Amino acid sequence: MGNVGPVTDPPAADRPLPDVDLDALVKTAHDGYRAAHPESARADRRARRVLPGGNTRSVLDFAPFPFRVRSASGVELHTIDGHRLIDFCGNYTAGLLGHSPDLVKRAVIDALDSGWALGATHEREIELAELLCSRFASMDQVRFTNSGTEANLMAIGTALHATGRSGVGVFDRAYHGGVLSFGPDPRERPAPMNVPHRFIPAGFDDASSLDALFADDDLGCVLVEAVQGSGGCRPASPEFLHELRRRCTDDDVVLIFDEVMTSRLAPGGAQQIFGIDADMTTLGKYFGGGMTFGAFGGTAELMGHFDAEQGGTLTQAGTFNNNVVSMAAAVATLRHGLPDEKLAAVNARGEKLRTELNAVFAAADLPLWTTGLGSMLNVHAADDRLVELAFHAALADGIYIARRGFLALSMAITDAHCADLTATIERWTAALAARG
Numbered sequence: 001m002g003n004v005g006p007v008t009d010p011p012a013a014d015r016p017l018p019d020v021d022l023d024a025l026v027k028t029a030h031d032g033y034r035a036a037h038p039e040s041a042r043a044d045r046r047a048r049r050v051l052p053g054g055n056t057r058s059v060l061d062f063a064p065f066p067f068r069v070r071s072a073s074g075v076e077l078h079t080i081d082g083h084r085l086i087d088f089c090g091n092y093t094a095g096l097l098g099h100s101p102d103l104v105k106r107a108v109i110d111a112l113d114s115g116w117a118l119g120a121t122h123e124r125e126i127e128l129a130e131l132l133c134s135r136f137a138s139m140d141q142v143r144f145t146n147s148g149t150e151a152n153l154m155a156i157g158t159a160l161h162a163t164g165r166s167g168v169g170v171f172d173r174a175y176h177g178g179v180l181s182f183g184p185d186p187r188e189r190p191a192p193m194n195v196p197h198r199f200i201p202a203g204f205d206d207a208s209s210l211d212a213l214f215a216d217d218d219l220g221c222v223l224v225e226a227v228q229g230s231g232g233c234r235p236a237s238p239e240f241l242h243e244l245r246r247r248c249t250d251d252d253v254v255l256i257f258d259e260v261m262t263s264r265l266a267p268g269g270a271q272q273i274f275g276i277d278a279d280m281t282t283l284g285k286y287f288g289g290g291m292t293f294g295a296f297g298g299t300a301e302l303m304g305h306f307d308a309e310q311g312g313t314l315t316q317a318g319t320f321n322n323n324v325v326s327m328a329a330a331v332a333t334l335r336h337g338l339p340d341e342k343l344a345a346v347n348a349r350g351e352k353l354r355t356e357l358n359a360v361f362a363a364a365d366l367p368l369w370t371t372g373l374g375s376m377l378n379v380h381a382a383d384d385r386l387v388e389l390a391f392h393a394a395l396a397d398g399i400y401i402a403r404r405g406f407l408a409l410s411m412a413i414t415d416a417h418c419a420d421l422t423a424t425i426e427r428w429t430a431a432l433a434a435r436g
């Protein structure tokens, strides 16, 4: 895959802002959106009476109100307002296979035919564990959860128990779940929903910050995402990750790779790309084929803490941990949905799209740029109103990216869809330039 480079913002950030009234443009975009989405507006008013903020997954909200989806298939979302959208958001990486893939649907229907909510062990969970352990070189054993958040919580708990220490190293802008979220400034107050571990923040992709982190002699584990997804699709440099690996090994600190998003970048995940074996790995998102999913795994020694026969004293609870629907969907996804060549193709397509979008922004001399690796991309701007405008310009043209500028390509996206997105952005930048 292309360049795995430093995360510093490119010179694009220094380009001048267009000489236009951005607030007025945002208002015009919102007015147009409102007029085109009367049913979603009605649904939003209804939702707000019983769902605070009108939703139950905060990231899905955006101004003036989010569209509501009636159905989805392949690369398309169909809204209750009758719009067809090409989906570049890809359920924030969970939708790698595209919407409603047949192979998952069939597996789930088959599984339901033989009963669900068993409250007992079954064979699918073994098959799934075998598939994952053979996919990830550093994973000898694995256990399942219902989300990536839970997987990270379990991995941290395992690591702290194994080391008998209390410190959890994390990086600026890291997002490892709704209760494991860290801002750009380590001195700021922790996110109110965060769990009360003793987190020790360090600078992402900043090897010089590792001295202070490892100076803490009660550091038990470090949780890292090799390409920060929610943090803006920022890839770490190989040097940084190798240095982190070395220091963890030297100090017996458990290195946890959060591969909830990054596992899509190569069959063996980011660890394969960077040539690093983590001690523990967490997974989630697309492996469930769109069903609820999470997993944490690692070396036999660490995971052995869950094995009473080996003297392990940890237990893992969770009514739905081995739920038949997720297990069946994930087995089908791993067996049939992720051929290496398709994974390589979706990541190559993402690289190409990132390059093309950057060329459009450069040609328009606008302070916008796209970072990422493979099929994970994020559009950034010197002024967030530009991202807001790009988001609405794309929506008005029938293309859905995440409001924060995030794109996660699915396997249903073709070169033609990417060309459409690039053309949309090109038209929008030209219109902006013409006003300036």
Ligand SMILES: Cc1ncc(COP(=O)(O)O)c(C=O)c1O
Binding pocket: 092, 146, 147, 148, 149, 150, 152, 175, 176, 177, 178, 225, 229, 230, 258, 259, 260, 261, 284, 285, 293, 294
């Ligand atoms: C890197 C990373 N880890 C963990 C999570 C949490 O996963 P979930 O939303 O399934 O709890 C996310 C979700 O976006 C993520 O991006």
